[in-house]
Each structure stands twice: as C-alpha cells, then as structure tokens.
Amino acid sequence: MKLLARTTFIFLLYASVVAVAGTFVYYEVIHRLYYAYVDRTLGRRKQRVELALRQELRTPADLAFWHRIDHNVEFVPLGGTPAATPGPNIFQDRLMFNTLTGKNQYYRQVAGTEAFQGKSYRLEVRTSLLDGPALLGGIVLAEAVLFGVLLGGMLLIQHVLARHYWRPFYRTLGTLQQYQLDQHHAPVLAPTNIPEFKALNAAIGRVLGRHQRLYQRQREFAENAAHELQTPLAILRTKLDLLVQAPGLTEEQASHIEPLLAVTQRLTHLSRSLLLLTHLDQQLYFATETVDLAAVVHTQLGQLAEQLASGQLALETDLVPSLRVSANRSLVDILVSNLLSNAIRHNVPCGRLRVVLTAQQLLVENTGRPQALPADQLFARLRPRPDRLPGSVGLGLPIARQICETSGFLLSYHYEEPGRHQLRVRIS
C-alpha cells in the first residue's frame, strides 16, 4: 500500500469509528432534546387543561366530552376524597391503540391527580411520540451519506495530492530507480518548492555527486594507469625483441633474457586485462552481431588442444550443433577462452574437462580440489586466492563475469559433486 493510501486508510478507519459512535451520540442527544421538548409541551398543556378545569368546565359530562373531541386529554375518575394539594406530575411512555392509524403506538403522557366538584380524578395529557427506530434509521442514513461524501472527498484529495504535491517525490524516486553509477553524469533531480522534498533532493544529489566523482576518478585512474603502462611496455618489448637479435648472444645471456620476456608478457596481459575491464565497466558501446557460440567453443577448444594434452586432460563435450547469440564477437571469444583456460589451469593432472552447450546455457566443468570455492572471491579482481596459480594474472573470471553482464548473460559458479567445479553461463 502506498504511503498516501496508507494514511488515507488509517484516516478513514478513524472516521468510520467516529461516524458509528456519532450515530449513537446524535441519537441520544436528539432523543433527550426531543423528550425535554415534549415533556415541557405536555406540562404546559396540562396547565391549560387545569385552568379550563377551574374556569370553564361545569359537570363530569364536560370532562367526558373533552376526551371525546381530544383523545389526548383524559380524566380518569379515582375513588376517595381528593387530597388537599394536587399530586406531582408523572411522566411516562405508554403503548396505546391509535384509532386513526389502527396501530398500537408509543405515547408520552403526563399524569396528575386533580380535584373536581369534590371528586378525585387523574388527569392524563399525552401526545404521540416520534418513532425511536425511525429516528435512529434517519440518523444512520444521514451519517452514511456524510461518510460517503467524506470518503469520496478523501480519495479525490489524495489523488490530487499524489498528482500535485507528491509529484516531486515520485520523480526523484523514478530518477533514482533508473540511476546507474556508471552513467556519465549524476542525475538531475527536478526542482520542487516543498521543503522536505527540497531537502531530500539536496541530500540525494550530494551523495550521488560524491559517488559519481569517486567512481569516475577511480575508473579514469585505472584506465590511465593501464594506458600509461602500454608505452613503457611497448619500449620494453621492442628492446627485448632487438636484444635477442644481438649477434653472438651467449646461452647465459639468453637465460637472463627469457624471464624478462615472460614477465613482460605477463605485465602486458595484466595491463590489457585491466584496460578491458575498465572499458567493460564504462559500458562502452560494443557492437553486437550474431555469433555462433558453438563455433566459438570449437575454435577455442582447438586453440587449447596443446594445453589439454600437456595436462593429460580428458575432454568431454556435448554441444548443440549451432547456437546463435547476439553479442560482440571479441567479447564472446574472450569469455569462452577465459572459461576454458580457467578450467584447464585449475584442473588436476589426468583430470577431466566437460563442456556442455545447450540452447539455454554453456557449462564448463573441471575436476579440481575436493572442496567448493568461495563464489564471491572467485570473481573478485586481483584478489589473492588460495588456488591462484603462480602464472595466472587473476583477472580471467572477473573479466568473464563482466563480459556476461555487458552481454546480458549470467555467470555463476556451482559445486554439486565433490571435486567438480562448474561455471555456467545462462544465455537466455
């Protein structure tokens, strides 16, 4: 439930409680007011009747006559001698048959004893009462209508509020949802006049800006560092190329040059990997084309035939004849090459390499140490790992993962059988 809907809901819940309670309160108040009014009116009418009793009426027949023309005034003869003082007024509700409507209905009456010509009478003056349940029903109906108006009004107000006052908030939220750190600019948050949202946007803008700058700096640093390495490496490499041409090169000199060639090779590989990673991180545009993954796997396996043979590894393949994916060809080459190389590097002597390609995924499985590898460290960049081999640069899998991310694939590590390490690329 949205925040605004939630507040509205709570508000309406409270309003409904108040409305229900209000119904009874209204009923009670109206009921009391009505009774007070009815009782006062009855009291005054009784006084008028008493006045007429003293001044106008002559015989008991007159009393009966009055009752005949006005049913709501009745003199009921009582036995015995009248008291010296008139009795107190007694108010009560009573159910009586109404000859006009032909129904029993409630009446309010006031009664008191009166003396007339030496005889005692009880004077009853009454009036028909408003129907209680009908009153309640009326109030409930009125309340329901009011509540309906309230509900409709609230929903309308909420809608307007959401559209108008909350709009900056939803805009900021939308911007944040689409935000990615590797965008070139921090997102621009729409201006607003509402102080809370203003403060929120300012705070978010500050944090984003700082992160963006940090990220940008780090990325530029990595790219520049790798880039700056290329030229010295180029000099080193070409000088070594010239050095090995030297006439009269002795075997001892050659034995010193060989490791230099090897480390130059490794440095080159490292700086190229770093450069590739920064480019992948920057999500530079990589042109996509239709690449036959099965063909790529075949080619890369062919390239690695000697490495497989030298490790005396048994290769098992189960490949679909052809699998077309839309991706950048160089990146797919690197991805497959890295996965296969990794599986060969970390294999055991006389181990196995299994490559399975289905329409959904590429699976590369190698025999290895009989325990699962920590998956989070597997893809960490340049992190020293217990299983890191001396010759390896340690960027093969991070690059593979980054390529998968760029290409819309999913790379994951699985350890389902002891000693068998699986890397899976989910293609679709």
Next chain:
Amino acid sequence: MKLLLVEDEPDLLASLVSYLRAQHYVCEVATTFAQAQEKMLLHSYECIVLDLTLPGGDGLDLLRELQRHHPGAAVIITSARAAVGDRIAGLELGADDYLPKPFYLPELSARIAALVRRRHYQGTNLLRVGELQVDVPARRAAVGERPLTLTRTEFDLLLLLLANQGRVVTKGAIAEHLSGDAAEQFDTFENVYAHVKNLKRKLGEAGAPSYIRMVYGLGYRFDTSEA
C-alpha cells in the same frame, strides 16, 4: 620499400627503425603531428605506421587528411589507446590494420609485409625463399615440386617466420600471432612448441633443409643461409 614511422616516443621509434631497417626497409620518421602531416602529404610511402597520440594532434585527424589526399595509402595504426571505439574508428577511416601497443616487432614486420604484399601483388604473388615456395593468397606452400599440407595455424606461423627471416622471433610473439591478443595467454608455450615441431617435421618430410632453428629457448629463427 619506403616506410613512414610516426611515433612520438623516441625509444620506441629507435627500436622500430632499427628492426625494420634490418628488414631492408627504408624508414623515414616523424615524431610530431606537423612533421607527420608534412611528410605524409608530400611523399608517398609503401606503408605508414601511425601512432594515434601525437604531440600537436590526434592521429585519427591525420588519417582523415591522408585519405583525402592519398586515398588508398597503406596505414597500420599502432596505439596505446586500445579502446574498441578507436580501433573501429581507425579502420573505418581507411587504416588497413590496427596493432595495439605493446606489440612485438616481428608482429609489426609481418603485418607490414602482409599489407605491402596485398597492395602490390594483387592475388598473384609467389614467395620464394630457398627451396620453399609460398603462394600467400592461395595459402599454399611447396618445397620444390612437393606440396606441403599445412594447417591454417602452421601456415600463419610460416608467414610470420618468413616475414622475419634471419631474426629471432620470440615464443611470446609466436603465441600472440597464433592466438590473437584477445586470447587468454598461458605462460607455457605448448602451443608454440607443438606447431613449430609440426611445421619443421612437414618441411623436413618434403625435403627442405632445416630452415627453422631454436635460439637458446628464446624463440625461433628462419634462416636459409645457415641451412
């Protein structure tokens, strides 16, 4: 064969000149944008090796200008800017090849040789080295009258060695030539050993003298004179 080498790094330029002169190329050099611009437009070269980051301007602009005045000039870009975008831009602007730094000199030499061959002998060029005949466009080789059946890799290897005759081509250079710079590199060179061994065996079986020699475990040299 006249080459123009455009490179602002003096040490690197010296290496290029030294290696390529020994390959019997005539090398002219330019170290700034202005120098390169002047030489490019005034003279014509068999091949121009062009660095992209130059003092005074961007190599890509130079390339644009060159294509306006000498369309079809042979250009190999060497750049530390290995950005994919640069590579594509360079090739779209008419460069024939793109060699990211750092590169091996034998690789550059082979690329220049391939480019020059392609430009000068369209389709009909038979390379004769000692008793070896190589038809590059047809990717066929023979020793005397006996044809060699070489795999694609072995043929590529042969071309690399032929482009660098009499020079030591290191194992690393061969490995990179065979697998491309995109491939994950192994520090072991099983690939190289295996392919060289096969090539030597096939040459030997066809009756060629042992042209390919290993040099102290550093690399290999193709030499007809030593045989």
